[in-house]
Amino acid sequence: MVVLGSGLDVAYPARHAPLFAHVLEEGGALVSELEDHELPRRSTFVQRNKLIAALADAVLVIEADVRSGSLSTARAGAELGRVIAAWPGSRGCDRLLAAGAGILESEADADLALAGTPRPVPPPELDPIALQIIAAIQDGAVGVDAIVHKTGLAVRAVLRALPSIQDSFFARKP
Numbered sequence: 001m002v003v004l005g006s007g008l009d010v011a012y013p014a015r016h017a018p019l020f021a022h023v024l025e026e027g028g029a030l031v032s033e034l035e036d037h038e039l040p041r042r043s044t045f046v047q048r049n050k051l052i053a054a055l056a057d058a059v060l061v062i063e064a065d066v067r068s069g070s071l072s073t074a075r076a077g078a079e080l081g082r083v084i085a086a087w088p089g090s091r092g093c094d095r096l097l098a099a100g101a102g103i104l105e106s107e108a109d110a111d112l113a114l115a116g117t118p119r120p121v122p123p124p125e126l127d128p129i130a131l132q133i134i135a136a137i138q139d140g141a142v143g144v145d146a147i148v149h150k151t152g153l154a155v156r157a158v159l160r161a162l163p164s165i166q167d168s169f170f171a172r173k174p
Contacts, residue, residue: 003031003052005045007038031055046072053077058113059084060104064092071096085113097121129153130161 002023004012008030011017020030033051034044049072053059059077061084064070071092074084085102086093097103102118104110109119126134136150147158 001029001031001055003048003055004034004040005048006032006040007034007036008032009036010039012040045069049073050076053080053082056082058082058116058118060110060113061086061093061096061101062104063087063090064096066091066095068092074101083113083116083118085109085118124164126164127161129157130165133158133161133165 002020004010006012011020024030031051033047038044046069049069053073053076056077059074059082061070061074064074064086074086074096078084083102084096085104086096087104088094088097093101101121102109102113103121104113112119132151132153133147136147139150141147141150144155144158144162147153148155151158
């Protein structure tokens with residue numbers, strides 16, 4: 001199936017006309033919400049992305065910039081309750097992962113996502129100092145001075161570890 005960002009009779013890009021014909025020959029379909037003869041515009045691709053998400057069981061994003069159609073499709077999929085999963089490495093995919101998308105690093109991960117059970121992003125590994133600080137915070141320490149007092153760590157060590165703790169706690173909240 002091909003979901004077009006134009007009318008059904010407008011092959012866009014034109015070089016894909018043979019591909020569209022092949023899809024039809026093989027029993028596939030061309031789908032569009034737009035009127036015949038309607039040319040593609042930026043807004044019609046955003047509209048098309050919503051239809052792609054609606055037709056999908058899951059939205060798997062392999063590469064995306066932060067202002068991409070792929071993220072538009074993922075956003076529409078999330079609004080529709082679809083499973084969202086992403087391959088790490090591009091800025092857009094890394095944002096999806098930080099927001100809670102499942103991680104794709106193998107064919108098995110794709111199978112899990114398509115089955116409705118995406119593999120979660122593993123939490124970052126924390127060093128022993130960070131773990132001591134987390135324990136102190138969980139035990140009621142508020143502020144650097146209280147953490148230093150409760151752990152016996154040097155102020156410098158606490159300040160050095162806080163960014164990694166912040167990343168592990170807050171980076172993946174939507």
